Amino acid sequence: MFHIKRAYEAYIDGFQEITMIIPKSNKHTVHSYFELIYEDNRKTKLPIVTRIEFERFIKYTVFTPEDLSLENKYEIEDEFGVRTDLQVGGVIRSNDFDEKYAYDGEDLGASYSNHSTQFKLWAPTASKVKLRIYQSHGDEEKFTEKLMERDGKGTWKVIIDQNCDGLVYNYLVCVNLIWREAVDPYAKAVTLNGKNGVVIDLSKGSHVSKVNSPLQSKYTDCIIYEASIRDFTSHPLSGVHKKGSFEGFHEKGTTYNELSTGLDYLCQLGVTHIELLPFFDFEGIEENNPFQSYNWGYNPLNFNAPEGSYSLKPEEPMTRITELKKLISVYHEHGLRIIMDVVYNHVYELQTSNFEKIVPGYYFRQDERGLPSNGTGVGNDFASERLMARRFILQSLKYWTEEYDIDGFRFDLMGILDTDTMNQIVTELTILKPEMIIFGEGWDLNTSLSPSSRKATINQSHQLSKIGFFNDKFRDGIKGSTFSVQEIGFIQGKLNHDYLSDLLLGSVGINNQVSLFQEPYQSINYVESHDNHTMWDRLKLSNGKDSEELLKKRHILGTSIALFSFGVPFIHSGQEFFRTKEGIENSYNSGDTVNSIDWARAERESSYINIVKEFIAIRKRFNCLRFSLKEEIVRHIKSVKVHQNIIGYRISGIEEIDRVKEIMVLFHNGLKDTTIDLGNEDNWEYVWDGTKHYVEKGIKAECNKLPIPLLSTVVLVKY
Template sequence: MNSNDRIFLAYLDEMDIITILLPLSYHQGLSSTFTITDEMQHVRTLQIIKKQQIENHNKYICRLAEEITFGHSYWIMDEHGGRTDLQIGAVIRTPAFDDRFFYGGNDLGVKCSDHQTGFKLWAPTATQVKLKLRNPISSYSKIVKMKRENKGVWSVVIHEDLELYQYTFLILVNQEWRESIDPYAVAVTANGELGVIVKLEKTRRKKPSLPPFEYPVDAIIYETHIRDFTIHQNSGVKNKGLYLGASELNTKGKDTEPTGLSYIKDLGITHIEFLPFNDFAGVNELEPNKDYNWGYNPIHFNVPEGSYSTNPSDPYARIIELKQLIDAIHGQGIRVIMDVVYNHVYIRETSSFEKVVPGYYFRHNELGFPSNGTGVGNDIASERKMVRKFIVDSIRFWMEEYHIDGFRFDLMGILDVETMKEVRKTCDSIQEGTLIIGEGWNLNTPLPIDKKAIIRNHTKLPDIGQFNDKFRDTIKGSTFNLYDKGYVLGNEHYYEGAIDVITGSIGLNQEAGGLLTEPSQSVNYAECHDNHTIWDKLVSCLPDLDDALHMKYHRLATGLVLLSQGIPFLHSGQEFFRTKRGDGNSYKSPDHINQLDWDRKHLYQDNVNYIKGLIQIRKEMPCFRMKSADEIRANTHLLPLLSPLIGVYYQCLSNDISEVLLLINPLRTKQLVEIPDGIWTVIANDKDAGISSTQKVEGKEIVLEPVCLTILVKK
């Protein structure tokens, strides 16, 4: 029945409540009785408990004497003989529905062996479900009825090996058939149009052993995009823009110096974070060079993106090539963080979630419309049991099948605290040291504030890192005001804030405490894929300055990311002054805007060496990556320097070094400052950084060069 054919409408809104809408144009919208009839022609009278006029309808709230049986069709009749089908309404968003239909099994999706192939789909509101199979060689299709089991799961077993067959589900809900791909699909055809049955065991690789990684603050994260990373003409990579290109070793730029993965290894980072590489919309996989996209348009959450594959039409190619990439990175002793986008889907109406269980997977506001805290038209309702299960199942899948070492949650503030705690627990059960970080922004989604996975609720998420926007905006200036100058640009208004974020955002000298409880909760960054790069902001903020001064400001900002307490996060190319030519939102801008320009690495090799030296200092000296707030408070003291100069004194418990000074001068003039008396070794100044320095300073004073940081150590 088409909705246009219905004279009036009836919805099941709670387990025992039916809402009926009669148009005023139909018998003045009046009826004194309503009955419900099931497939066996059993007729029961509904109790009318409330009536009100809304717009051009009369709305009747009716109570059922006994609950309906899901999976069956029902009909509502009024006193005039009018009839309509009972549609599944807001009941699917009730706790009672969640409790009744939660399915805890780990077998949703497809399981294929040499002799049989089994299918399971969770579709509790469907009255029929069919499996549509397509032979990839003959293109012959057949349709097989599925059987309803407990908890709203539909299943069928076919006693054949159906490897490489394409499949979809046909689902009948509210008298309308919808065709959908399996939400649990792990392989698809080009552009994700059909699910494909594969045997993942054929693609499995043993995970190489990695260097020990105990504490989140030991991480140094390097964010990049698989295509950006190698697409530049001088990347020296053969398979440019692809999984295989990012996995190539010993590649060289036109200066014959390392590029790509070998360069990253040499730089000293511990974790590569890739922008989303699950299947996304925005790039035609069959003509990938015609489009560009960051990847925040998720389509299939458990399938690798095809545009990074050498053959998007081969469902195995993207799986095998992504696994080769991860394996190659692990072979360099580096871990992989996956950027995951469980907060929304690309288009709600066409998503497999909405087609399989309409209305369940997304949040709705008080008027019954889909909420839009994400800004892209829909919010995933992670607090619902089967939505939470899907997210946790998906995380488990990526860890166990692809050996992912960590996750960056896009718009984590849309998700709920319990889901993130379940994610943390699941990751810990699979691999200790799994890094979980996320954007804990407080977004306008209908979830109580105390349940949101936001920075404000960090005490409920003690083992999850939060992107620290206070750090970002304090150090370089507001991200959303291009012309706002931050602490490193000499803005004294950010002075107190700078001291706070450099010492871990724990409220070092504040009785009320800080933004966060522990340094491991603070992901410190001044630049990422979003918004303007530091270089582009500097050029806009300070257009009259020469590039030499721009570079000094940039070096200071990046240096503070690496030397502050917490988890440092670098945007790829930040170390060679990455520019996007002023583009502040390059999510679908062309390659010449987004690509990692490997020529700049050669042009600014001095700065690359400097950043590499700071990474070495951070790794060698535990005082720059203290594990707890208590450790920071016990071993950190501020020197009494005049604003905006900052001096931090650390007691250092490593090697033969006992004391460390971090001195910061954001001013454009030299500054004479007092320091504790003694013989100090300079391991970082305005020109060089590295653990092997032999330059000495004696006495109680030092001259700080303009716009730079200085590190002194005492043996």
């Protein structure tokens, strides 16, 4: 890539609109007309329509009598005989451009068969495109090139008539006279560190069988556990032999002392879905030496290929594919489902992005000044509202679903994407897999997508009825503000009965509160995730003078609320044994010493892990604790107001649902043991008595003087 020196710049900003940028340093800056020169040297005189003077240049606008074609070459000449080439400009961001050039085929990328491979690239603004074929992996010097031909709707195509399995390739794309080399955005396999695309025979991985795991009939049957492949296996005491790898994440029989770790630990915990931090190909890790640096994976590089740093043989493109498929298959065998954390809202770096090299200016949003929109905070926002950007996301998600048998997707910074894209995702993915769970971060970020109602934010949940959202009001209401240590939540002693009760009941507007969601299943109920402080570190900041025992009680109370509230419970790995990151709020680059799951800590706190297991078992035991619709909440549930420090709810009319008359769940944030009076009611039995011990069936509760331990959760049932 190099810079071309031009006397002035001329751009196609609409199919009949041309803009000239004349530097004030030029000899001639005052113009009355320009001429459009066609490939056959015909000329059309174009009078100036607008002239705007800026500090360093003058901007002229002219209009053409007929539509310009991106397939043709044009020049512009001013009245002084100075010519320049006509470049593709802002036209690519117009609706007309999408209507004319958006390609709806499913064959972009390398379409492999054992006798030939078709290479197809969407590059409508390119004047030429070449396929560069490398002789071997890692050899950047030896290559051959084949010119590709236009194939309609902005696509370019070439067919290689041989078995291309393992062939290493990139595209060379010439736009506005500048050649750039790019990896195929649709590449399903890549070389080390994602430098080249690789043609792959995916049938070689067919020996990894797809296994049907138990289905959840509704979102609220899911219990999500968020983990990093590396963090979960990398600790020296993890018992895992192949640490930080796809293979290590499904090793069986791993232990620390007598505590099961890894896969066996997750199976025993009782969760239903494992949400894995990004495992597509990302930037920031040297794949041949992965433990030299650390990264969570939110630096997208090649969206359709597995990350090499998790592979035992990252230099072998097929190996990382089969390793990942094996991981998913093993988890399915054990009744666990896999959710993929996806990052379609941005790329690692805009200027070096393959998208930007292939169709400059199209795939990313610009602000009102023409600069890259930066709602993500990393320098670029993916323009999901543009048809080919949207179709890329859709085809990528469908590929992961069909080829890898992914069970759900968690969307990083989902509020950057648009509502039409997200709804189309739901429609197309649930056709492939009806039980698919889709949720994301609905934060309202300052991206240049207007109106704001088009953004897939939590405020637009009514437009996105089949999508779940991380409920930050739930998070902050329970453990205090993420952004202010002074603002405490329920587990630190704050109480607002009606507001908190609405959070418990799915944030759907019960108790005269403002409805955040239409239905409870949209609420992802969490108190910690990989972002921000862990709950333990947050409590150390806000309640540092408390004894460790008191901090643990507050912590378990917070976890129990997430598990017993209506919506979808979400647990951050290690939360169940007070995970700490030594007070570091954002540990994305803090290394393994901070981020590795501490299995020695888990073993020390195994009694508390058992409590969380029991909470999970209780949630699974009663169907009514997994109501997913607002009408069920309204019909069967009432908030409980029995004490100033207690919030909770009673569920009634559930004989046909759970073969019990009523269930009551109470959360106590007081610092003293207390009792409550349920009046003349009887026949209440304990399910959980607020201590460390699960209560056997048949233990009667003393209803007129019911003991509620300090900082505890109590669950009762009436038969």
